[in-house]
Amino acid sequence: MAKKPYPLANVYGLLEPGPVVLVTTASSGRPNIMTMSWHTMIEFEPPLVGCIISNRNYSFGLLEATNECVINIPTVEIAEKVVACGNTSGANVDKFEKFGLTPMPAELVGAPLIKDCYANLECRVVDTGMVAKYGLFVVEVVKAWIDPAVKTPRTIHHLGSGNFMVAGETIKLKSAMK
Amino acid sequence: MAKKPYPLANVYGLLEPGPVVLVTTASSGRPNIMTMSWHTMIEFEPPLVGCIISNRNYSFGLLEATNECVINIPTVEIAEKVVACGNTSGANVDKFEKFGLTPMPAELVGAPLIKDCYANLECRVVDTGMVAKYGLFVVEVVKAWIDPAVKTPRTIHHLGSGNFMVAGETIKLKSAMK
Numbered sequence: 001m002a003k004k005p006y007p008l009a010n011v012y013g014l015l016e017p018g019p020v021v022l023v024t025t026a027s028s029g030r031p032n033i034m035t036m037s038w039h040t041m042i043e044f045e046p047p048l049v050g051c052i053i054s055n056r057n058y059s060f061g062l063l064e065a066t067n068e069c070v071i072n073i074p075t076v077e078i079a080e081k082v083v084a085c086g087n088t089s090g091a092n093v094d095k096f097e098k099f100g101l102t103p104m105p106a107e108l109v110g111a112p113l114i115k116d117c118y119a120n121l122e123c124r125v126v127d128t129g130m131v132a133k134y135g136l137f138v139v140e141v142v143k144a145w146i147d148p149a150v151k152t153p154r155t156i157h158h159l160g161s162g163n164f165m166v167a168g169e170t171i172k173l174k175s176a177m178k
Numbered sequence: 179m180a181k182k183p184y185p186l187a188n189v190y191g192l193l194e195p196g197p198v199v200l201v202t203t204a205s206s207g208r209p210n211i212m213t214m215s216w217h218t219m220i221e222f223e224p225p226l227v228g229c230i231i232s233n234r235n236y237s238f239g240l241l242e243a244t245n246e247c248v249i250n251i252p253t254v255e256i257a258e259k260v261v262a263c264g265n266t267s268g269a270n271v272d273k274f275e276k277f278g279l280t281p282m283p284a285e286l287v288g289a290p291l292i293k294d295c296y297a298n299l300e301c302r303v304v305d306t307g308m309v310a311k312y313g314l315f316v317v318e319v320v321k322a323w324i325d326p327a328v329k330t331p332r333t334i335h336h337l338g339s340g341n342f343m344v345a346g347e348t349i350k351l352k353s354a355m356k
Contacts, residue, residue, distance in 0.1 A: 013338030016215050018196010035355070037194050040218035042230055042312050050228060050314070052220055076349070083351045130308060134220050134316070136228070157335070157345070160191030162353030167335070168346020173257060175340030176265045177213070 003120065003145040011047040011141050014073060014119050015039060019155035020082055020164070022072040023051070024111045025062035031103055031112050033095040034059035035086030037158040044178065047141040049123065054135050058090040063137060067125040068109035072117035076154045076166045083162065108143045118150040181298065181323040189225040189319050192251060192297050193217060197333035198260055198342070200250040201229070202289045203240035209281055209290050211273040212237035213264030215336040222356065225319040227301065232313050236268040241315060245303040246287035250295035254332040254344045261340065286321045296328040
C-alpha cells in the first residue's frame, strides 16, 4: 500500500481518461477536500492541468490563498465517500474526519495527500489569469505518487446527477499518439 | 439511427466523463477530423467547453479560420477509426473517405457531423484569448444531437500510448451534485 514516486512525463495518462478526482487544499493546517470532474491536461511535461473550480466552493478561497493543492484520484471502492465530499461544504466540516479518509503529508506542497486514493499529484498554481472569467486554475504537477499494486484502477467518471461510469476493460490499439 | 436534438442543459454529462472525441472542422467545403482527449466542461449552460488543440494539428488552422467545429463522441465500435484519425494528418488525406466515416450536414455550423458517432455537438469558438499560450479554445455548444437508441454508450478513454479504457458499468449514488 506504500505509494511510489511516478514519472511526471506519464502523469497525463492518469488524468486524460477523465476520472472524478478529489482536490485537497490546506490553510493554517486545516485541510479540505473537494470533488472535481471538470479538468483537462494542458501540457505533457511539465504536466499542466486546467481545473475549473467555482468560487462557490470553499476550496476556491483556500487555493487562491495558498496556490497549492493535491489532485487525488479515487477508485470505485470509495465512490460513496467521493460523492459525500461533493455534497458537503468544508466551511463547517472536516471531511477527512467525517468521511473516514486518511491525510498524509505531501513532499512539496502544504496540502495533504489522500492515502485512500491510488494516485496523488502534488500541484502548484502557475496561472490565475482565467480564474475571474472561468474559474480556471492552471496548475503544474510537481510531484506524483502512485500505488504500484493497483494495475487497472477502477476510476469513476461522472455522467451527471449522481450517475457514474466505472472504468471497464482496457484495450490496446496501434497508435502513434502519445 | 436517426439523431434527435439533445437539451443543451444536459450536454455536460456527455463530456464530463472524459471520452475521446472526434473534432470536425471544414474550410472551403473540405472537412477534416481530429482525435482529441484534452477537453473539459467550463460552464453548464450555455455549455462551454475548453479544448486543447496544438498548432501542430491541421485542424488548428481550420478552427482559427472558421471559428466553428463539431465535437463528435465515438464508441468502442469504431475505436480503430478513432485511432487512425489520430495517426493521420488531414493536410494530405480526406479522413472521411479514407476511414469510411460518414459526414452529415450540421444545422448551425459549417463543419459536418460524423454520423457514426452516437452524439454530436455543434460548436462556435467564443474565446481565443488562451490559444496562443495553451492552445486552449473555449467553444460554446449551440446545438446537440444524440442517437436515442444508444442507452449506455461504450465510450473510449485514452490512458496513453494507444491504451484505452472502455466505459464499464454505471452506478447511481445519492448526490446533490449537478
